[in-house]
Amino acid sequence: MSPLIQFIQRVLVLIGNVLTVMGCLGLAMAAIGFIDPERFAIGISSGVRVIGSVAIAGCLFSAIGYGILDLQER
Numbered sequence: 001m002s003p004l005i006q007f008i009q010r011v012l013v014l015i016g017n018v019l020t021v022m023g024c025l026g027l028a029m030a031a032i033g034f035i036d037p038e039r040f041a042i043g044i045s046s047g048v049r050v051i052g053s054v055a056i057a058g059c060l061f062s063a064i065g066y067g068i069l070d071l072q073e074r
Contacts, residue, residue: 023055
């Protein structure tokens with residue numbers, strides 16, 4: 001695997017995992033009432049939806065990073 005592809009894969013996995021953890025923590029804190037999720041509302045999207053979107057984006061970044069790793073191992 002070339003060093004550039006390996007770097008991109010690691011960055012995608014790292015960013016994805018960080019975003020997933022942040023999104024899940026945000027959803028948990030909103031569920032217990034520690035933070036007001038409506039502070040994160042954008043337009044007609046509720047705050048919970050925006051926080052959840054962060055977690056989903058993190059999952060997608062991680063999936064792309066791990067997918068690159070799987071393709072390189074074949």
